[in-house]
Amino acid sequence: MKPFTYSRAASVEDAVAAASSGGRFIAGGTNLLDLMKLQIETPSHLIDVNHLELDRIERTPEGGLRIGAMVRNTALAAHPDVRRDYAVLSRALLAGASGQLRNKATTAGNLLQRTRCPYFYDTRMPCNKRKPGSGCGALKGGSRSLAIVGTSDACIAQHPSDMAVAMRVLDAAVDTVAADGTRRSIPIADFHLLPGDTPHIENQLKPGELITSVTLPNPLGGTHVYRKVRDRSSYAFALVSVAAVFDGQGGSRFAFGGIAPKPWRVAAADAAAAAGAGAVAQAALADARPTAQNAFKQQLVASTLTSLFRQKEARP
Amino acid sequence: MAPDHVTRRAVLQGGGAAMALPGVAGAETGAMLSPESNRGRDMSTVEFTVNGDRVQLQLDPRTTLLDALREHLQLTGTKKGCDHGQCGACTVLVEGQRINSCLTLAVMHEGDSVTTIEGLGTPKNLHPMQRAFVTHDGYQCGYCTPGQICSAVAVLGEIEAGIPSHATEDLEHVVLSDAELRERMSGNICRCAAYPNIIAAIREVAAGDEA
Numbered sequence: 226m227k228p229f230t231y232s233r234a235a236s237v238e239d240a241v242a243a244a245s246s247g248g249r250f251i252a253g254g255t256n257l258l259d260l261m262k263l264q265i266e267t268p269s270h271l272i273d274v275n276h277l278e279l280d281r282i283e284r285t286p287e288g289g290l291r292i293g294a295m296v297r298n299t300a301l302a303a304h305p306d307v308r309r310d311y312a313v314l315s316r317a318l319l320a321g322a323s324g325q326l327r328n329k330a331t332t333a334g335n336l337l338q339r340t341r342c343p344y345f346y347d348t349r350m351p352c353n354k355r356k357p358g359s360g361c362g363a364l365k366g367g368s369r370s371l372a373i374v375g376t377s378d379a380c381i382a383q384h385p386s387d388m389a390v391a392m393r394v395l396d397a398a399v400d401t402v403a404a405d406g407t408r409r410s411i412p413i414a415d416f417h418l419l420p421g422d423t424p425h426i427e428n429q430l431k432p433g434e435l436i437t438s439v440t441l442p443n444p445l446g447g448t449h450v451y452r453k454v455r456d457r458s459s460y461a462f463a464l465v466s467v468a469a470v471f472d473g474q475g476g477s478r479f480a481f482g483g484i485a486p487k488p489w490r491v492a493a494a495d496a497a498a499a500a501g502a503g504a505v506a507q508a509a510l511a512d513a514r515p516t517a518q519n520a521f522k523q524q525l526v527a528s529t530l531t532s533l534f535r536q537k538e539a540r541p
Numbered sequence: 542m543a544p545d546h547v548t549r550r551a552v553l554q555g556g557g558a559a560m561a562l563p564g565v566a567g568a569e570t571g572a573m574l575s576p577e578s579n580r581g582r583d584m585s586t587v588e589f590t591v592n593g594d595r596v597q598l599q600l601d602p603r604t605t606l607l608d609a610l611r612e613h614l615q616l617t618g619t620k621k622g623c624d625h626g627q628c629g630a631c632t633v634l635v636e637g638q639r640i641n642s643c644l645t646l647a648v649m650h651e652g653d654s655v656t657t658i659e660g661l662g663t664p665k666n667l668h669p670m671q672r673a674f675v676t677h678d679g680y681q682c683g684y685c686t687p688g689q690i691c692s693a694v695a696v697l698g699e700i701e702a703g704i705p706s707h708a709t710e711d712l713e714h715v716v717l718s719d720a721e722l723r724e725r726m727s728g729n730i731c732r733c734a735a736y737p738n739i740i741a742a743i744r745e746v747a748a749g750d751e752a
C-alpha cells in the first residue's frame with residue numbers, strides 16, 4: 226500500500242468536509258483495501274465513516290424502507306422487513322461473497338465496489354478503467370467473465386454486485402450529501418454509468434459526495450426470486466444473475482447481473498414476461514455485443530430465466 | 542479460459558475466492574513495513590481488547606488487523622493465506638462477529654473487542670469446537686484451521702440468531718443442516734480438503750449445544 230493518513234469522521238458534516246480536501250471514504254474496506262494493496266487505488270487520506278449514525282433501517286412515511294449507508298450486508302439480508310417485503314434483496318445479498326465479508330461489507334460500499342475484470346487487477350496490463358487511455362486488455366484477451374451488453378470499445382467490464390441487481394429491480398434510490406451540504410436522491414437506474422469512452426467514471430457521485438442511505442419504494446408483494454449462476458455453487462461472482470419480481474397481477478420485472486457494466490434492466494424485457502423466458506432474454510439482450518469468449522452468456526441468460534420461471538411456478 | 546499472459550493472480554482476483562495463495566501477495570502490500578517506507582510518517586495510536594487483554598499499539602495506519610495481531614502482538618495463531626479476503630485463514634471474531642482480518646485496518650478497531658484462536662481455548666482447556674476438530678480430524682496441515690474454527694464458532698451463533706444464508710429455503714425459518722453448514726463455511730478454503738470432517742466436527746458441537 227502507498228502511505229496514507231487516517232481520520233475518523235464523527236458526523237456526516239465532518240466526513241464531507243474532510244472529503245472536500247481530497248480524502249477518500251472507507252466503510253467495510255473489503256474492496257478498497259484489496260485494491261490499495263495492489264496499488265490500483267492510492268488514496269492519500271482515508272476518512273473512516275464507520276462511526277457515522279448511518280447504520281439504521283427504518284420505514285419511510287410513505288411505507289418504503291430507508292437503509293443506512295453503513296448497514297452491513299448481513300444485517301440487511303436478515304432484517305425482518307427485508308425478508309418479508311423485499312425478499313429478492315435478502316436473496317441477492319446472501320448469494321454474494323462469504324459470511325465474513327458480508328459482516329463487514331456495507332450498503333454504500335457494495336454499490337460502489339469495482340469490477341472484477343482480471344486486467345483491471347493486473348497492473349502490468351493495459352486497462353482504460355485503471356489507467357485511462359492505456360487500452361483494454363480484455364477486448365482481445367480473456368473476456369469470459371465480462372459484460373455482453375452496455376459495453377463500449379473502451380471497456381467491457383461487468384459490475385460485480387449482487388445486491389445492486391436486486392435494488393435495480395426494486396427501483397431503489399441512492400440518497401447522498403455533497404460537500405456543500407446539498408442533498409439529492411438518485412434513481413438507481415441512473416446511478417451507475419455505462420463506460421462509453423470514460424470507463425474510469427463509474428457513477429454519478431461527485432468527488433467527496435457521501436452516500437447516506439438507499440431508499441426502497443413501497444413493497445411490491447408477489448413472488449421474489451434471485452437466481453445466480455457461477456463457476457462454484459458458493460463464494461464466487463456471478464457469470465449471470467437474474468432478480469425477478471412477479472407481482473401476482475400479471476406484472477413482472479427483471480434485472481440482470483454479471484452481464485453488463487451496471488445492473489441491467491430493460492423495459493421491453495419486463496413487458497415480454499407473458500411470452501415466456503425466451504422472449505424476456507431476447508428483449509434484455511437486444512443490444513448485446515458479446516466477445517467470442519463470453520457469447521455463451523446469451524444462452525445462459527435464457528436458460529437461467531427458464532429455470533427461474535419454473536422456480537416461480539413451483540413456489541407461487 | 543484466460544490466455545497465458547493473464548497472470549494466475551489476476552485470474553484468481555477476478556474470480557474471487559479460488560484458493561489461498563501463500564506468499565504471493567504479501568511482499569507488495571506494504572503491510573509488513575520496511576523501516577524506510579515509514580520514515581518520517583505519522584504513526585497512529587490504537588487501543589483495543591484482544592482475548593480479554595487491553596492493548597495499545599503505535600502503528601503505521603497501513604497495518605491490517607491481521608498484521609497487528611501477528612507481527613505486533615505475536616498472536617501467530619491467526620494465519621495469512623491470500624491477504625485478499627479470498628481464503629478465510631485470517632478469520633477472527635470482532636465484537637463477536639467473524640471477519641477477514643486481512644481486509645481491515647487495525648486503526649479502524651479503536652475500542653473493539655477481538656477474539657482470536659488463542660482466545661477461544663488453550664491446549665489445556667480446549668474450546669468445544671477445537672476439541673471436536675481434533676476428534677474428527679478436521680484438518681491435515683492445519684494452516685486453515687484457526688480460521689475454520691473461528692468461523693465455525695460464529696456460524697453456530699448466526700444460525701442460533703436466525704440469520705439466513707443462501708442455503709436457507711424459507712427465509713423466515715433457519716434450520717441447521719449439512720447444506721447450511723457447507724454454504725456458511727464456504728468463505729474458509731481448505732487446501733487439504735478436510736471439508737467432510739470439518740462439517741462432522743461442527744455437527745458434533747451443534748448437537749452438544751442443543752443437549
Ligand SMILES: Cc1cc2nc3c(=O)[nH]c(=O)nc-3n(C[C@H](O)[C@H](O)[C@H](O)COP(=O)(O)OP(=O)(O)OC[C@H]3O[C@@H](n4cnc5c(N)ncnc54)[C@H](O)[C@@H]3O)c2cc1C
Pocket residue numbers: 249250251252253254255256257258259274294320321322323326329330331332333334335336337338385386387388434435436437460461462463557558625626627
Ligand atoms: C473474495 C471476495 C468475494 C466477493 N464476492 C462477491 C460476490 O459474490 N458478490 C458481490 O456482490 N460482492 C462480492 N464481493 C465484494 C463485496 O461485496 C464488496 O467488497 C463490499 O460490498 C464492499 O463494501 P465495503 O463496505 O467493504 O466497501 P469499501 O471497500 O469500504 O468501499 C468501497 C468503495 O465505496 C466507497 N464508499 C464506501 N462508503 C461510502 C459512502 N457512504 N459514500 C460514498 N462512498 C463510499 C469507498 O470510498 C470505496 O471507493 C466479494 C469480495 C471479495 C473480497
Ligand code: SF4
Pocket residue numbers: 340342343344345351352353354355360361362363364371379380381382424
Ligand atoms: S474491460 Fe474495462 S476493466 Fe477490463 S481491461 Fe478493458 S478497460 Fe480495463
Ligand code: FES
Pocket residue numbers: 561620621622623624625626627628629630631632641642643644
Ligand atoms: S488471508 Fe485469506 S482471507 Fe485473509
Ligand code: FES
Pocket residue numbers: 679680681682683684685686730731732733734735
Ligand atoms: S488443513 Fe491444510 S489447508 Fe486446511
